[in-house]
Amino acid sequence: xxxxxxxxxxxxxxxxxxxxxxxxxxxxxxxxxxxxxxxxxxxxxxxxxxxxxxxxxxxxxxxxxxxxxxxxxxxxxxxxxxxxxxxxxxxxxxxxxxxxxxxxxxxxxxxxxxxxxxxxxxxxxxxxxxxxxxxxxxxxxxxxxxxxxxxxxxxxxxxxxxxxxxxxxxxxxxxxxxxxxxxxxxxxxxxxxxxxxxxxxxxxxxxxxxxxxxxxxxxxxxxxxxxxxxxxxxxxxxxxxxxxxxxxxxxxxxxxxxxxxxxxxxxxxxxxxxxxxxxxxxxxxxxxxxxxxxxxxxxxxxxxxxxxxxxxxxxxxxxxxxxxxxxxxxxxxxxxxxxxxxxxxxxxxxxxxxxxxxxxxxxxxxxxxxxxxxxxxxxxxxxxxxxxxxxxxxxxxxxxxxxxxxxxxxxxxxxxxxxxxxxxxxxxxxxxxxxxxxxxxxxxxxxxxxxxxxxxxxxxxxxxxxxxxxxxxxxxxxxxxxxxxxxxxxxxxxxxxxxxxxxxxxxxxxxxxxxxxxxxxxxxxxxxxxxxxxxxxxxxxxxxxxxxxxxxxxxxxxxxxxxxxxxxxxxxxxxxxxxxxxxxxxxxxxxxxxxxxxxxxxxxxxxxxxxxxxxxxxxxxxxxxxxxxxxxxxxxxxxxxxxxxxxxxxxxxxxxxxxxxxxxxxxxxxxxxxxxxxxxxxxxxxxxxxxxxxxxxxxxxxxxxxxxxxxxxxxxxxxxxxxxxxxxxxxxxxxxxxxxxxxxxxxxxxxxxxxxxxxxxxxxxxxxxxxxxxxxxxxxxxxxxxxxxxxxxxxxxxxxxxxxxxxx
Numbered sequence: 001x002x003x004x005x006x007x008x009x010x011x012x013x014x015x016x017x018x019x020x021x022x023x024x025x026x027x028x029x030x031x032x033x034x035x036x037x038x039x040x041x042x043x044x045x046x047x048x049x050x051x052x053x054x055x056x057x058x059x060x061x062x063x064x065x066x067x068x069x070x071x072x073x074x075x076x077x078x079x080x081x082x083x084x085x086x087x088x089x090x091x092x093x094x095x096x097x098x099x100x101x102x103x104x105x106x107x108x109x110x111x112x113x114x115x116x117x118x119x120x121x122x123x124x125x126x127x128x129x130x131x132x133x134x135x136x137x138x139x140x141x142x143x144x145x146x147x148x149x150x151x152x153x154x155x156x157x158x159x160x161x162x163x164x165x166x167x168x169x170x171x172x173x174x175x176x177x178x179x180x181x182x183x184x185x186x187x188x189x190x191x192x193x194x195x196x197x198x199x200x201x202x203x204x205x206x207x208x209x210x211x212x213x214x215x216x217x218x219x220x221x222x223x224x225x226x227x228x229x230x231x232x233x234x235x236x237x238x239x240x241x242x243x244x245x246x247x248x249x250x251x252x253x254x255x256x257x258x259x260x261x262x263x264x265x266x267x268x269x270x271x272x273x274x275x276x277x278x279x280x281x282x283x284x285x286x287x288x289x290x291x292x293x294x295x296x297x298x299x300x301x302x303x304x305x306x307x308x309x310x311x312x313x314x315x316x317x318x319x320x321x322x323x324x325x326x327x328x329x330x331x332x333x334x335x336x337x338x339x340x341x342x343x344x345x346x347x348x349x350x351x352x353x354x355x356x357x358x359x360x361x362x363x364x365x366x367x368x369x370x371x372x373x374x375x376x377x378x379x380x381x382x383x384x385x386x387x388x389x390x391x392x393x394x395x396x397x398x399x400x401x402x403x404x405x406x407x408x409x410x411x412x413x414x415x416x417x418x419x420x421x422x423x424x425x426x427x428x429x430x431x432x433x434x435x436x437x438x439x440x441x442x443x444x445x446x447x448x449x450x451x452x453x454x455x456x457x458x459x460x461x462x463x464x465x466x467x468x469x470x471x472x473x474x475x476x477x478x479x480x481x482x483x484x485x486x487x488x489x490x491x492x493x494x495x496x497x498x499x500x501x502x503x504x505x506x507x508x509x510x511x512x513x514x515x516x517x518x519x520x521x522x523x524x525x526x527x528x529x530x531x532x533x534x535x536x537x538x539x540x541x542x543x544x545x546x547x548x549x550x551x552x553x554x555x556x557x558x559x560x561x562x563x564x565x566x567x568x569x570x571x572x573x574x575x576x577x578x579x580x581x582x583x584x585x586x587x588x589x590x591x592x593x594x595x596x597x598x599x600x601x602x603x604x605x606x607x608x609x610x611x612x613x614x615x616x617x618x619x620x621x622x623x624x625x626x627x628x629x630x631x632x633x634x635x636x637x638x639x640x641x642x643x644x645x646x647x648x649x650x651x652x653x654x655x656x657x658x659x660x661x662x663x664x665x666x667x668x669x670x671x672x673x674x675x676x677x678x679x680x681x682x683x684x685x686x687x688x689x690x691x692x693x694x695x696x697x698x699x700x701x702x703x704x705x706x707x708x709x710x711x712x713x714x715x716x717x718x719x720x721x722x723x724x725x726x727x728x729x730x731x732x733x734x735x736x737x738x739x740x741x742x743x744x745x746x747x748x749x750x751x752x753x754x755x756x757x758x759x760x761x762x763x764x765x766x767x768x769x770x771x772x773x774x775x776x777x778x779x780x781x782x783x784x785x786x787x788x789x790x791x792x793x794x795x796x797x798x799x800x801x802x803x804x805x806x807x808x
Contacts, residue, residue: 022114027133028121035060039073048117049110050074051083054124058087061128065090080110099123153183191483192447287350287357291315291340298336304328319364322378323371334377337368341388348392352400359408366412374422374633383426390433398436405434406448414452417462422633425465432469439477442470446480457496460488461631464499473510482507482514489522494531495631501525501537502634505544512548516557519545523560526567533630535568536580542568543584550591566598571605576626578602579638582614583623586641589649596646600653604674611674615642615681642685648698651682655702676709676718683725692731699726699734707741711749716759720766727770737770737782743789746782750790750798757797764801 022044024032032041037056041047048054052073059066070086072079084106091097100106100123108116122133151159157179292314299305299318307327308317322333341347351358368382386409393401413431417424435445446466453459463484470477481503488500501522507514519541526538542564549558569581582602589596603611616623617640626636654675679702686694699706709719723736736742749756749763771779783802787793 045112045117049112050080153186156186157182330377334381338381340385345392386430387433401434410452418458457493460484461499464503467503478511498533498537504541508548519557519560539581571601583638586645589646596649596653647682647685654679658705673714676715680718680722683722687725687729695730707745713758716762735778737778747789760798
């Protein structure tokens with residue numbers, strides 16, 4: 001029969017498993033025999049594939065709704081599909097048949113997949129009889145199959161072509177595409193297995209297997225020597241000074257100290273006798289008892305404890321009260337959840353000793369990860385609790401922790417990872433917390449994650465996030481990440497492409513060649529794709545590559561990276577891309593002066609309030625974040641720029657642009673506030689970080705622009721700020737009030753009368769500031785010039801503002 005055949009390189013053990021999965025247990029067999037079906041059962045998965053016997057079973061319970069005249073006992077695909085379509089149409093009307101699994105489960109039975117018919121009959125038995133079917137689930141055992149016995153790509157394709165995906169496909173192009181997909185998955189699994197088997201280079205020296213030495217003719221037999229065994233020394237206890245009673249007293253004291261240390265968590269310590277055996281009546285603590293004790297202690301003295309459902313465990317009641325709302329604030333509930341796992345590892349040990357309790361515990365906390373947002377304190381506390389538990393489990397037994405993850409935690413986490421992209425980073429922290437901090441262990445986690453996530457785009461997005469959690473990479477693990485990165489760049493998903501681009505700057509820290517080899521390829525993305533995050537990541541990648549190449553000899557990758565920046569960072573680009581470009585290009589201006597003109601143009605193109613935020617100096621290392629989030633909830637934080645850019649080059653470029661636009665009055669008025677803001681920031685930064693003579697040099701360049709800014713209400717205050725910086729930080733000290741340009745500007749402002757009252761007040765305050773700071777003589781000279789050049793100066797508002805200075 002087909003049940004017992006072996007395929008390609010599959011082993012006999014796997015064939016036996018397939019045969020066992022197609023056998024009915026005794027209870028199901030008795031039930032089918034009691035129905036007196038029209039045909040006897042010979043091959044389970046073949047006999048039920050056409051749906052005829054399923055219809056006959058249904059007719060025994062729904063004789064008025066199921067008519068056997070409508071069903072045909074044939075073997076053709078058309079007959080099978082017609083029978084199952086009738087059955088599914090009837091089952092959709094009755095909610096009791098929802099556990100059957102609908103069309104996917106029916107298709108599996110129709111195409112004779114191993115175990116599908118038995119599983120379907122078991123569910124149908126429970127739906128029709130309302131009884132629980134007792135089944136034994138054997139623990140899956142991974143076979144150590146040698147490479148020569150594993151199925152080849154052609155074998156897998158041949159097997160898949162018997163399945164529904166190929167049988168129901170008539171288009172040859174689609175069949176070929178599916179065959180290539182099967183082969184690619186096979187190659188991918190082989191690569192993962194090779195990586196897992198090879199791992200990092202072993203620290204132990206390789207052992208050479210030598211043939212056993214043959215005894216030569218005439219060679220004497222070796223003399224057998226007697227093994228010398230050292231006598232065991234037993235240290236006795238002096239009964240006069242230290243007796244058994246004192247030992248027991250010390251043990252009790254130590255136990256009480258441990259219990260007091262765990263008092264906050266309510267977790268007790270198992271008592272052991274002197275010989276290591278448990279005392280009479282001492283048993284391992286149940287997980288639920290530990291959790292109930294913790295909740296009781298944590299909520300003692302609060303009204304919440306009295307409102308919990310007394311018919312249930314305290315911990316379960318606490319969770320239900322938290323989910324119901326109105327009893328606990330989210331922040332208070334998060335404070336309880338965050339410290340469920342005790343530092344001593346008692347709860348972790350109990351969960352590892354009982355996988356069943358671990359599965360129940362993970363299931364109880366599943367709604368905390370599923371129903372709350374990624375920024376909710378309950379979700380964050382649950383993630384922290386899982387990562388703490390994972391770290392303790394790995395410390396206790398890394399292999400057992402990995403098994404708990406793959407068997408009980410990962411299936412639930414995989415569904416959440418697929419459903420909630422914004423939670424993936426936090427959920428992957430949980431996954432990695434149950435893995436030992438070793439490269440081989442991380443490769444195994446990636447392999448299990450690949451098996452748990454059927455969608456390749458979701459898996460590669462997770463790979464991009466896992467790379468950020470790595471603290472070290474060797475050549476094997478880096479190649480694995482690089483393999484999936486290249487695969488994601490070719491997939492038709494722009495969000496996924498952006499995630500893969502985010503991996504390239506991280507490769508520069510470990511293996512720069514991986515990123516440099518791709519820079520020419522990704523430079524084409526800027527003209528082919530319009531998704532904002534792809535362009536933002538291109539800017540970040542190009543900036544990182546240029547930073548790396550500053551200490552390297554010139555190469556083709558340098559031109560590619562510069563081309564990306566000049567193409568993406570322009571005044572016409574979206575404002576969020578401009579902000580990303582300003583943030584990541586700032587430190588490149590010292591080495592690539594050709595970027596300065598474009599950089600200044602982009603700075604001036606920002607709205608004034610946004611420009612002031614960009615050039616500010618906050619207490620944090622970031623000046624802000626983009627209002628948009630990435631595909632997986634990534635937050636783009638923008639670093640401070642004014643501490644790292646070339647202030648002198650930027651200020652000189654601003655002045656050159658000012659001269660070029662002096663003839664264009666409209667452009668000059670439009671850019672003047674932004675230009676003066678940039679210039680004032682550059683002067684301030686040079687005064688802070690560079691020698692005073694640099695202030696003198698820059699003022700000699702830009703004096704005409706600074707003085708011209710005093711004649712506009714929107715730039716007068718910034719011009720005065722620059723003059724103050726020059727007056728106080730220049731060396732030798734510069735008299736900022738001296739010069740024909742300054743005299744003419746002050747004369748025009750004073751002659752304007754009340755129209756210039758804003759500028760007059762700002763200038764009056766500036767003169768007062770200079771007067772009291774050892775520049776009194778310069779102020780008096782400037783005022784005397786105004787007296788002689790401005791008619792009726794004493795009657796002007798400016799004279800009234802500086803009246804005390806005139807008298808002095």
